Amino acid sequence: MEFETIVGLEVHAELNTKTKIYCNCKNAFGLEVNTQICPICTGMPGTLPTLNEKVVEYAVKMGHATNCTINNVCKQDRKNYFYPDLPKAYQISQADIPLCEHGYVDIMLDGNEKRIGITRIHIEEDAGKMLHNDAFQGTLVDFNRCGVPLIEIVSEPDMRSSAEAKAYLDTLKSILQYIDISDCKMEQGSIRCDVNVSVRPKGSTEFGKRVEMKNVNSFSGAMRAIDYEANRQIEALSRGEEIYQETRRWDDQKGVNVVLRTKEDAQDYRYFPEPDLSTIYIPVEKVEELKKEIPELPNAKIKRYVKELGLSQTDAELIAENLPRVKLFDECIEISKNRVSPKVISNWVLGDVSKYMNETGRDIAETPLNASLLCRIVELIEKNEISNTSGKVIFEEIIAGNTDIDKIIEEKGLKQISDDSAIEKIVNDVLAVNQKSVEDYRGGKTNALGFLVGQCMKASKGQANPAKCKELVLKYLEQ
Amino acid sequence: MELYEYSAHELSEMLADSKVSSEELTKSVLCRAKATDDKIGAYITICEENAIEKAREVDKKRGKEPLHPLAGIPIGIKDNISTKGILTTCASKMLYNYVPPFDAFVMKKINSADMVITGKLNMDEFAMGSSTENSYFKKTHNPHNLECVPGGSSGGSAAAVSAGSAVVSLGSDTGGSIRMPAAYCGVVGLKPTYGSVSRYGLVAFASSLDQIGPLARNVRDAAMLYSLICGYDSMDATSQQREYPNFAELLNGEVKGLKIGIPEEYYGEGVDNSVKETVLNAVKELEKQGAEIVNISLPSTKYALNAYYIISSAEASSNLARFDGVKYGYRTEEFTDLTDMYEKTRSEGFGDEVKRRIMLGTFVLSSGFFDAYYKKAKLVAFDICKEFNEAFQKCDVIATPATPATAFKLGENIGDPTKMYAADICTVTVNIAGLPAVSMPCGKVNGMPVGLQFIGQKFSEQTLLNTAYAIEQLNGEIKPAEL
Numbered sequence: 001m002e003f004e005t006i007v008g009l010e011v012h013a014e015l016n017t018k019t020k021i022y023c024n025c026k027n028a029f030g031l032e033v034n035t036q037i038c039p040i041c042t043g044m045p046g047t048l049p050t051l052n053e054k055v056v057e058y059a060v061k062m063g064h065a066t067n068c069t070i071n072n073v074c075k076q077d078r079k080n081y082f083y084p085d086l087p088k089a090y091q092i093s094q095a096d097i098p099l100c101e102h103g104y105v106d107i108m109l110d111g112n113e114k115r116i117g118i119t120r121i122h123i124e125e126d127a128g129k130m131l132h133n134d135a136f137q138g139t140l141v142d143f144n145r146c147g148v149p150l151i152e153i154v155s156e157p158d159m160r161s162s163a164e165a166k167a168y169l170d171t172l173k174s175i176l177q178y179i180d181i182s183d184c185k186m187e188q189g190s191i192r193c194d195v196n197v198s199v200r201p202k203g204s205t206e207f208g209k210r211v212e213m214k215n216v217n218s219f220s221g222a223m224r225a226i227d228y229e230a231n232r233q234i235e236a237l238s239r240g241e242e243i244y245q246e247t248r249r250w251d252d253q254k255g256v257n258v259v260l261r262t263k264e265d266a267q268d269y270r271y272f273p274e275p276d277l278s279t280i281y282i283p284v285e286k287v288e289e290l291k292k293e294i295p296e297l298p299n300a301k302i303k304r305y306v307k308e309l310g311l312s313q314t315d316a317e318l319i320a321e322n323l324p325r326v327k328l329f330d331e332c333i334e335i336s337k338n339r340v341s342p343k344v345i346s347n348w349v350l351g352d353v354s355k356y357m358n359e360t361g362r363d364i365a366e367t368p369l370n371a372s373l374l375c376r377i378v379e380l381i382e383k384n385e386i387s388n389t390s391g392k393v394i395f396e397e398i399i400a401g402n403t404d405i406d407k408i409i410e411e412k413g414l415k416q417i418s419d420d421s422a423i424e425k426i427v428n429d430v431l432a433v434n435q436k437s438v439e440d441y442r443g444g445k446t447n448a449l450g451f452l453v454g455q456c457m458k459a460s461k462g463q464a465n466p467a468k469c470k471e472l473v474l475k476y477l478e479q
Numbered sequence: 480m481e482l483y484e485y486s487a488h489e490l491s492e493m494l495a496d497s498k499v500s501s502e503e504l505t506k507s508v509l510c511r512a513k514a515t516d517d518k519i520g521a522y523i524t525i526c527e528e529n530a531i532e533k534a535r536e537v538d539k540k541r542g543k544e545p546l547h548p549l550a551g552i553p554i555g556i557k558d559n560i561s562t563k564g565i566l567t568t569c570a571s572k573m574l575y576n577y578v579p580p581f582d583a584f585v586m587k588k589i590n591s592a593d594m595v596i597t598g599k600l601n602m603d604e605f606a607m608g609s610s611t612e613n614s615y616f617k618k619t620h621n622p623h624n625l626e627c628v629p630g631g632s633s634g635g636s637a638a639a640v641s642a643g644s645a646v647v648s649l650g651s652d653t654g655g656s657i658r659m660p661a662a663y664c665g666v667v668g669l670k671p672t673y674g675s676v677s678r679y680g681l682v683a684f685a686s687s688l689d690q691i692g693p694l695a696r697n698v699r700d701a702a703m704l705y706s707l708i709c710g711y712d713s714m715d716a717t718s719q720q721r722e723y724p725n726f727a728e729l730l731n732g733e734v735k736g737l738k739i740g741i742p743e744e745y746y747g748e749g750v751d752n753s754v755k756e757t758v759l760n761a762v763k764e765l766e767k768q769g770a771e772i773v774n775i776s777l778p779s780t781k782y783a784l785n786a787y788y789i790i791s792s793a794e795a796s797s798n799l800a801r802f803d804g805v806k807y808g809y810r811t812e813e814f815t816d817l818t819d820m821y822e823k824t825r826s827e828g829f830g831d832e833v834k835r836r837i838m839l840g841t842f843v844l845s846s847g848f849f850d851a852y853y854k855k856a857k858l859v860a861f862d863i864c865k866e867f868n869e870a871f872q873k874c875d876v877i878a879t880p881a882t883p884a885t886a887f888k889l890g891e892n893i894g895d896p897t898k899m900y901a902a903d904i905c906t907v908t909v910n911i912a913g914l915p916a917v918s919m920p921c922g923k924v925n926g927m928p929v930g931l932q933f934i935g936q937k938f939s940e941q942t943l944l945n946t947a948y949a950i951e952q953l954n955g956e957i958k959p960a961e962l
Contacts (some may be wrong), residue, residue: 039581043801045574045682046561046583050716080797080844082821089800141805270844272853275686275794277716 001201003237005230006208007165008157008196009222011172012150013182014126014189015058020147021125022049022092027149029188033131033142041147043087048276051076055149056099056280057290058181059123062151063100064291065175066118072282074099076123076274081267084141085128093124093152095271099280105175106299107167111313116168117156126150151181157196157207162226169193169219170321174298177323186218195222195250197229199237208233209243213250213257225250229257301326309333309342318350324357324364325349331371332378340378348378352395368403369395376405389462390414418465420472423456426464427472430455441477449473482507483643484959487700488727490646491548497541501551505534505595508553512597512644515962518625520617521639523558524566525598537593547592548727549703554589555645557636558599559606560691561680562586565596569682570614571604573828574808583680584715585649585691585708592707597645600635604830605799606656606684608632609902612893613832620889621664622960623927627886630660630902636694637664643959647695647704651681653688654787655881655906658918661694662881662930665920665957667701667947668694670906672937673913674719676705677712683798685791686717688910697956698919698948702726705940719938726941732949735769739946740874744780745905751884753924758880758931761921764953765946773874779862780908786859787907788900789843789852795833796840802828835896864912871936876946879905881918881930905932915940919947920957 020027023040040047063070077095103118126148131140153172159165173191176182183190195216198208211229216222228250233243247266248257261267296304298320305316319325332345353374357364377394380386386394386409397408409415417423431438434452441448449470456469482504485493493499509527516522530553537551556562559569561579563586568574582590589596603613611619611634619634621627622642629638633650637660640648650657652670661668669692676691683689693704706726712718739762746755766772804810804824811823829837843852870877883904892899909916914934921931931950935943 039579042806044579044581044807045567045569045577045801046559046579046678046680048679048715050714078797080800082800082803084803084805084817087801087806089803090797268846270797270841270846270849272793272797272844272849275717276683 001238003199003230003234004202004204005161005226006157006198006200007159007162007226008210009155009159009165009168010194010196011153011155011169012192013153013172013176013184014191015055015149015151015181016183017052017054017058017149019052021052021055021123021149022147025147029183029185029190031144033140033144036144037146042143043089049092049274051277051280052149055123056282058149059099059121059151060282060287060290061179061181061294062153062176063103063121064294065179065297066100066103066105066121066153068100068103068118068121070100070282070287071097072284072287074280076277076280077271078274079269079271081269083127084139085130085146087128087143087146091125091127092274092277094122098122105168105171107164107171108299108302108317109164109167114164116158116164119154119156121151121153124150124152157198162223162230165195165226166219166223169222171298173219174321174323178295178297189217192217193222195225195229197226197233198243199230199233209245211243211245212247214247214260215250217252221250221252224252224255225257228255232257305342311342311346315346315350319346325354328353328364328371328374332375335371335375336379340375340382344378344382345375348374352392356399367399368401369398373398373403373405380405384416384418384465386414386416387457387462387464387466389457390416393462413461414463416465417460417463418468420468423460423464423468423472426456426459427469427476430459431473431476438477449477481511483511483646485646486697486956487549487552487646487695487703488697490552491703494541494551501534501537501595502531504551505530505553505597508597508644508646511642511959512639515622515642515644518620518962519622519638519642519644520619521600521635521642521644522555522598523568523570523601523614523616523635526565526596529565530595530597533593533595537595540593547707549707550593551595553595553597553646554704555597555600555636555639555648556586556589557602557633557648557650559602559651559682559684560585560649561682562596562599565599567599567682568616569605570602570616571829571833572615572809573802575615577808579680581680584677584712586680588708588710589649600633600639600645600648602635603632604833605682605795606632606651606653606689607795607832607836609655609659609899610887610889610892611635611660612889613830615830618889621886621927622962623665624886626888627927628663628889630663630882630886632656632660633668633694634660637661637666637668640664640666640694640696641960642962647693647700649691649704649708650694651684651689651691652910653684653690653791654910655903657692657694658881658906658916658930658932659902661918662920662928662932663886665923665928665960666694666696667698667920668692668918669701669705669940669944670909670916671705671709671940672719672915673910674717675709675723675915675938675940677710677715677718679712679714683794685794686798687794688791690910696959698944698951699727699730701917702730702944721938724941726944729941730948731945732952734765734946734949737765737770737876737942737946738773738874739765739770740773740775740870740877742775742777742780742870742877742879744777745879749883749901749904750880751924754880754882754884754929757922757924757929758878761931761950761953762878765949768949775870775873775877777863777866777870777908779859779866782859783863783908783911784900784904786856786863787903787911788839789856790860790911792836792840793844793853794840796837796844799829799833799837804828832896860911863908867908867912867914867934875935876939876942877934879932879934881905881932885924885927885929909934913937915943917943917947919950921950921954
């Protein structure tokens, strides 16, 4: 029997507000343990929460970006459970009335677009972190993360494979980055997800028993976890066994999951309205105002790059998936005002710029390079004033801190030689000392041409116009 | 006459005129506390050194800078109000060693007015109870009859003021916890409008009902203290942003034309006849002065106790979950794992009544029961609010007994929780509706004080205090009980 995999995801994203959700402590990662805390976020007796309104604004923006209905009157609720990293023994969250609901995002997979429903988005507070270390006995708690604002984005069970789940996660991540409400750093845990998987015979319209998986710490881990769980369920069903609704814990290192909680011992969180906080009320005008703050989102951007700028789908997607790249590219397009083809700019952004970013792990915004400098390089090449190779030299100089392009060209002698007589002299000199290659070419080994042109370029220190060189070398060889 | 016997407003003038020093006054009050507390048991912690030091400090300041009218006056604080650097136990083993690292909002006000803190007062554990018998540390006795309870949960706050071991005090009121002990001990107790006094730093029992308020031996003192502690606090999301008058300055005993509502439900079965009579006699005195008596009905009152115990226990079960032995307070000595640590710590750290409420609250919030209990209780609460609003179309204040009977004997109700809970029948509706109410001594039955409760609309404290003041003018200010 053929089976279909059904996936739904609950994504938690930490918001990058300056302060925490219910107190004035700094919302920052990686600082010394228990330094970003106060009586409120550590739940000392008698303390009270007050809502950071930025959190609501950020969440509403995400609601807009995912086409949700915004509930401009909603409340907060307590989710009660005991754990040492939860100092109040309840988490302030939202139960029956979330801030945003009934939305969707469109994902792209192998050139096909698919719509994934968003059930709801609600705000809540993060818990602390348990520290286990050989350096000390037992377990200690770091409360720095207590009260860091989170949004939980719950999807409909609309995904049918781990690849779709990955595409959905990538889409959410880039939206979060585009609207700048989360740092989206997986390694710091700023996005985490719980995965719900079920399987059913292909063609069936009823859902199978759903298994929830915790401890999924990366997008690729999510794919592995989904594939493993779907296989486990299919194999079990094929053996005639039953699937139980339960929570399992994913172990990414071992590539397996184990039962954490069965349905019978599922926790009763005893949700009830948080009496310490008043109803959240967002005026309709404010909701509309926040909508205006939503920038062009990745999907719309990709479509525009392809349709209006003539980029390939692949290039458009590659640029759009990385916000610094998008920023640089969009600014270049704006500055160059059609003097340079978008395709050429795209090649630079996806070529040298991306290579630099990948190799160094640096953001281009941290370097002296900016859109106008990059445009200048590209324009000089387009006008044949410098060679492509020289362009790369200038790029590196700029990155190194030397931003005066004219001076670089002057000092490094990068001005391109397009003058026929000057190039002719270089060609003659090169061919004179490379007679063997000349003979090879004439004997039919045509790849000698590339070598000879390369030698000419080298002799000109990269300044010769490569097209001119090739033309003159050919002219000589064909004589 | 000893200094501890004077009222705060008298002492305020004596201090201002340098007829007496705060140090002398403080020593007099502390001396009274030490002399009587073996019998009364009002204090959990007496802050003798700090108090005298603070008094001297205020004496030095006097004449050099303008001081608050309450500067230098000794005050006792209920032990569920966070006091920076001073033990705050909530009368529980769970917090037997807990010293808060911060001051409650009201303590900042008290400190900024240079009042002298005499100590922390006994109460029912985590403010759950009606007799102060649920304290882990000691039982408090009623200064009018040591065999009787002082009422609860602010039993220490009422008994200290009544005995003269504090000039004024702060209590907290979730279902009657200021008014009921005020009535039993024969002092004035004000439960303010929900949201008028910040709850920041008050260890929460039931967040939607809790409110801090003053206890004093006369209306003017209560008004002065209330004027000091009320006001907006950005740290409490339920705090109301509004201007408050100087309640003490505006006090007048004027009741001419005042419409006083008498709700039949508060004078029915279960209310002691002699208490009823004493209360109605006092109301009649006001009528003689030009007040108008209006008969009203608040039919949902019969569901109020049930609704109250569901809502307050539900919130308490969540509020008290943080006492888990992880970060502060009591932790069991031996345990096998985390769950065992939680279970033992909470079983050993909480007293029976607290555990009863936590279990009750946990039950009513459980899935499958939420709608039948919590949701239904909230519907009752809605009806109670509506009926009060309707009633206030017909009258300005509502007069009821503050308690169905005078103080009962220690141990009398301890084995019967429902009988104990019934003592709150006259007071819980006020908290459910978030209204202000004052309990005012209006006479005695068999030597024990009777409290008359005036309930008003939200933020009508001035009217309530004025009405209480009219009663006080008939009977005179209360003096400390003789011991």
